[in-house]
Amino acid sequence: MVDFSTLKAIQEKLHEAGFKLTTQRQAVVSVILEKEKDHLSAEEIFLYVRKKDSGIGLATVYRTLEILTDLHIVDRVSFTDDGVALYDLRKAGAKHFHHHLVCENCGSVEEIEEDLLLDVEKLVEKEFQFLVRDHRLTFQGLCKNCH
Numbered sequence: 001m002v003d004f005s006t007l008k009a010i011q012e013k014l015h016e017a018g019f020k021l022t023t024q025r026q027a028v029v030s031v032i033l034e035k036e037k038d039h040l041s042a043e044e045i046f047l048y049v050r051k052k053d054s055g056i057g058l059a060t061v062y063r064t065l066e067i068l069t070d071l072h073i074v075d076r077v078s079f080t081d082d083g084v085a086l087y088d089l090r091k092a093g094a095k096h097f098h099h100h101l102v103c104e105n106c107g108s109v110e111e112i113e114e115d116l117l118l119d120v121e122k123l124v125e126k127e128f129q130f131l132v133r134d135h136r137l138t139f140q141g142l143c144k145n146c147h
């Protein structure tokens with residue numbers, strides 16, 4: 001599995017797929033790497049990117065995020081009912097997408113790296129002859145500060 005925790009790894013992945021890491025794309029990737037723990041919307045990424053490169057447009061940010069999503073460098077997630085897409089970096093060497101704990105009170109999002117669903121995947125593959133490639137798991141509730 002590719003490690004996407006560095007700019008170089010992401011650059012290689014882009015090159016493999018025939019994309020260049022232009023200065024503008026690099027600005028977007030840098031923001032995602034710097035804010036790895038956050039889950040940012042395209043607009044929020046745009047605001048950070050503007051601080052690095054004031055000439056960059058929102059359309060370029062969207063296009064870059066599209067490419068990064070297609071290449072599975074980032075994933076789109078959504079934790080709210082309005083369905084605003086947030087962008088989340090795939091973790092180094094992660095075979096599955098990490099799980100999320102979303103607090104309904106303060107809105108904090110915590111990540112769980114270990115895969116809690118290995119047994120469930122085996123069961124699904126056996127019972128439904130469904131080849132599982134990935135899964136999403138989000139727990140809604142109250143974080144330790146809120147309950």
Ligand SMILES: [Zn+2]
Pocket residue numbers: 039088098100111
């Ligand atoms: Zn996450």
Ligand SMILES: [Zn+2]
Pocket residue numbers: 103104105106107108142143144145146
């Ligand atoms: Zn909370």
